[in-house]
Amino acid sequence: MAMSMVEALRDAMDVKLAEDPGVVIFGEDVGYFGGVFRCTAGLQEKYGEQRVFDTPINESAIVGMAIGMATHGMRPCVEMQFADYMYPAYDQITQEAARMRFRSNGQFTCPMVIRMPTGGGIFGGQTHSQSPEALFTHVAGLKTVIPSTPYDAKGLLIAAIEDPDPVIFLEPKRLYNGPFNGDHQAKSVSWSQHPDGEVPPDHYTVPLGKAAIRCSGNEVTVLAYGTMVYVAQAAAEESGVDAEIIDLRTLLPLDLDTVQQSVEKTGRCVVVHEATKTSGFGAELIAEVQEACFWHLKAPIQRITGWDAPYPHAAEWDYFPGPKRLGAALVKAMKY
Amino acid sequence: MKKNAPALTFPKPPARPNESPDFSSVDVGVAGELGVPPIDIVAADCRPYANGLIRVLNDEGHAVGPWADFIDDVDLEFLTQGLRDMMTIRTLDQRMLNAQRQGKTSFYVQCTGEEAIGCAFQRQLQPGDMNFPTYRQQSLLIAAGYSMELLMGQLYSNELDPMQGRQLPVMHSSRKDGFFSISGNLGTQYIQAVGWAMANALTDDGKITAGWIGDGATASNDFHSALLCASVYQPPIVLNIVNNQWAISTYTGVASGKSRTYAARARGYGIPSLRVDGNDYLAVCAVSRWALTRVRQGYGPVAIEWFTYRTAPHSTSDDPSAYRPRDEAKAWPLGDPIDRLKQHLIVNEAWSEERHVQTQAQLLDEITTTQKAVEAHGTLVDNKPLSPALMFNEVFAEMPEHLRRQRQESGF
Numbered sequence: 001m002a003m004s005m006v007e008a009l010r011d012a013m014d015v016k017l018a019e020d021p022g023v024v025i026f027g028e029d030v031g032y033f034g035g036v037f038r039c040t041a042g043l044q045e046k047y048g049e050q051r052v053f054d055t056p057i058n059e060s061a062i063v064g065m066a067i068g069m070a071t072h073g074m075r076p077c078v079e080m081q082f083a084d085y086m087y088p089a090y091d092q093i094t095q096e097a098a099r100m101r102f103r104s105n106g107q108f109t110c111p112m113v114i115r116m117p118t119g120g121g122i123f124g125g126q127t128h129s130q131s132p133e134a135l136f137t138h139v140a141g142l143k144t145v146i147p148s149t150p151y152d153a154k155g156l157l158i159a160a161i162e163d164p165d166p167v168i169f170l171e172p173k174r175l176y177n178g179p180f181n182g183d184h185q186a187k188s189v190s191w192s193q194h195p196d197g198e199v200p201p202d203h204y205t206v207p208l209g210k211a212a213i214r215c216s217g218n219e220v221t222v223l224a225y226g227t228m229v230y231v232a233q234a235a236a237e238e239s240g241v242d243a244e245i246i247d248l249r250t251l252l253p254l255d256l257d258t259v260q261q262s263v264e265k266t267g268r269c270v271v272v273h274e275a276t277k278t279s280g281f282g283a284e285l286i287a288e289v290q291e292a293c294f295w296h297l298k299a300p301i302q303r304i305t306g307w308d309a310p311y312p313h314a315a316e317w318d319y320f321p322g323p324k325r326l327g328a329a330l331v332k333a334m335k336y
Numbered sequence: 337m338k339k340n341a342p343a344l345t346f347p348k349p350p351a352r353p354n355e356s357p358d359f360s361s362v363d364v365g366v367a368g369e370l371g372v373p374p375i376d377i378v379a380a381d382c383r384p385y386a387n388g389l390i391r392v393l394n395d396e397g398h399a400v401g402p403w404a405d406f407i408d409d410v411d412l413e414f415l416t417q418g419l420r421d422m423m424t425i426r427t428l429d430q431r432m433l434n435a436q437r438q439g440k441t442s443f444y445v446q447c448t449g450e451e452a453i454g455c456a457f458q459r460q461l462q463p464g465d466m467n468f469p470t471y472r473q474q475s476l477l478i479a480a481g482y483s484m485e486l487l488m489g490q491l492y493s494n495e496l497d498p499m500q501g502r503q504l505p506v507m508h509s510s511r512k513d514g515f516f517s518i519s520g521n522l523g524t525q526y527i528q529a530v531g532w533a534m535a536n537a538l539t540d541d542g543k544i545t546a547g548w549i550g551d552g553a554t555a556s557n558d559f560h561s562a563l564l565c566a567s568v569y570q571p572p573i574v575l576n577i578v579n580n581q582w583a584i585s586t587y588t589g590v591a592s593g594k595s596r597t598y599a600a601r602a603r604g605y606g607i608p609s610l611r612v613d614g615n616d617y618l619a620v621c622a623v624s625r626w627a628l629t630r631v632r633q634g635y636g637p638v639a640i641e642w643f644t645y646r647t648a649p650h651s652t653s654d655d656p657s658a659y660r661p662r663d664e665a666k667a668w669p670l671g672d673p674i675d676r677l678k679q680h681l682i683v684n685e686a687w688s689e690e691r692h693v694q695t696q697a698q699l700l701d702e703i704t705t706t707q708k709a710v711e712a713h714g715t716l717v718d719n720k721p722l723s724p725a726l727m728f729n730e731v732f733a734e735m736p737e738h739l740r741r742q743r744q745e746s747g748f
């Protein structure tokens with residue numbers, strides 16, 4: 001069935017709500033209305049408000065309640081309306097959910113998912129555009145997932161809900177309704193025209209901790225996730241560099257094997273993300289790659305990211321790391 | 337009644353789409369019924385004001401009761417200006433909504449139905465006082481006489497924008513007009529307002545502060561922090577709560593729970609609190625004056641719940657017909673603030689239908705002229721972009737080396 005990423009996410013929740021009475025969905029505007037991005041549309045009507053409900057506008061309350069339910073044995077899957085609004089919940093996420101298993105030696109655990117739309121490209125300004133993945137991967141005890149296709153979105157979300165530990169599930173909002181390669185002037189493409197918009201209707205999982213090779217190549221390995229997967233494809237096409245594009249899918253735990261095999265083959269690596277540069281997840285990737293593949297590297301690892309400024313409104317497309325900047329990095333990597 | 341087992345409640349609005357609007361459970365009291373409390377009232381004695389509803393204009397458009405007497409020096413000329421303020425922001429909202437639909441700007445938020453609150457409150461403030469508004473209080477800027485060019489420049493992110501295109505449209509900031517920089521993150525400004533008010537007292541600057549928050553955002557931690565710290569330190573602040581019944585698609589009952597009113601919730605923190613008809617320009621004027629006088633004279637903080645209705649969609653990204661009856665705004669028992677003040681002025685022979693129509697046309701003309709002039713500096717359709725290099729400025733007072741390098745790398 002052709003599905004948008006929104007529909008695929010909804011379908012994952014639908015499958016789990018039907019299968020497991022312990023699964024509950026809640027967040028701001030997710031109940032009656034079905035979420036500001038419509039990810040939960042129709043679920044309250046189908047499963048009732050005991051299972052799918054609206055909350056007060058208090059993110060730490062949402063995560064705190066989820067922790068109470070998860071430690072009790074339920075499997076909450078909650079939504080932060082935008083990743084930019086998770087900060088009030090950061091205490092509950094990083095100091096509580098992340099460490100519950102450790103501090104109680106497994107007596108209390110947090111099998112729960114916190115979904116949040118992330119990334120820019122929608123003229124949202126500084127509070128609707130952020131990519132906070134590094135703020136989660138830096139915390140011991142959290143898994144962090146970010147799909148780039150409807151197929152993966154459904155399979156990863158089901159896997160996340162079934163996972164015994166807390167999972168941060170980042171949803172690249174610019175990909176909700178179609179793949180986006182960074183060319184904001186081009187006509188938007190819908191998922192129904194894309195092979196990865198094809199989503200099986202039933203239960204399936206995409207395992208956490210496994211990357212996917214989106215296109216194989218021999219000259220440079222590009223490590224990307226979320227929206228940047230498509231930006232990388234466009235950059236490779238435009239620059240003519242024979243790039244192998246790896247979609248990490250799960251940032252933590254990281255699929256280092258796939259990364260290492262690729263970099264050992266190509267000898268070059270370019271890392272890309274939309275988040276700010278300094279102390280971003282790219283820094284972690286570069287450290288891992290140089291440690292694992294140092295003797296295979298023919299060029300310094302390149303890094304393309306958002307600038308170290310808050311996401312601007314008007315200059316959005318000058319901030320967004322588009323195919324031109326990434327293409328130049330690919331070419332630069334080839335010059336060594 | 338004893339139940340068999342505990343069960344959860346999920347608050348519901350009185351009506352959903354395709355149902356008839358139903359405000360039968362909203363008790364609007366009677367205009368003129370509630371008195372003016374002593375200026376040094378304590379929270380314990382505020383029960384009737386926190387649970388009731390202060391109203392001045394009755395259904396016939398007459399100003400009645402003790403609160404009308406409290407502002408009997410307010411003349412018809414002042415009220416005519418108030419009407420003009422409200423008509424200005426409503427016209428501007430309409431023009432900017434259209435501009436957004438034409439793709440000239442990315443986003444807009446209207447305050448339709450809530451104009452009286454900001455317009456009347458602002459005219460009771462003094463220069464140097466500071467508002468900590470939300471995105472729905474542009475009416476404060478209008479009544480403060482803020483430049484329409486700058487206001488629209490911000491909406492178009494063009495060279496007239498005082499924030500140089502950094503912020504989403506409607507996220508204004510004007511220190512000299514007493515309008516604190518707007519955040520997208522709900523609630524944060526409320527506790528900052530308390531801090532600013534503490535600074536008013538600590539530096540003895542003779543100014544006071546006004547915090548603003550929506551009913552939905554009263555659920556945030558920062559709302560409770562603000563009430564607590566205002567209660568503890570007694571800084572000179574008016575804590576405004578704009579209860580417009582909705583938070584995007586979420587009914588106000590999801591924020592209030594079983595509490596009777598938001599004013600009552602503030603009163604629970606030991607802060608004297610009042611609940612006021614926010615669609616009644618005279619009531620807003622009277623209670624604002626009372627509260628600001630009290631605060632200025634050092635009797636401590638006040639909380640005010642402005643009871644109103646969000647007639648407009650949440651924003652240009654929202655379609656409320658998906659979650660509430662289409663004609664709900666028309667059924668709001670407290671009417672429309674412009675219609676009600678207009679009626680009052682007509683009853684007092686200070687206004688007429690003809691003058692109203694004339695004024696409307698004149699405002700539309702003025703605003704459209706300004707709009708054309710501002711649009712000449714660029715819109716999203718006819719883009720005359722600011723230098724992208726500006727995004728590297730004002731991250732720090734002095735640009736650190738790593739940012740300088742990034743700016744160079746960017747080539748801007």
Ligand SMILES: Cc1ncc(C[n+]2csc(CCOP(=O)(O)OP(=O)(O)O)c2C)c(N)n1
Pocket residue numbers: 028057059081085088470472520521522549550551552553554580582583584646650
């Ligand atoms: C911390 C945070 N969470 C969620 C949001 C998303 N959001 C923006 S406005 C809004 C509703 C606010 O409702 P209310 O406080 O009643 O103000 P109103 O829009 O009615 O004026 C929500 C949930 C946000 N901006 N910040």
Ligand SMILES: [Mg+2]
Pocket residue numbers: 550551552578579580581582583584646
């Ligand atoms: Mg509201």
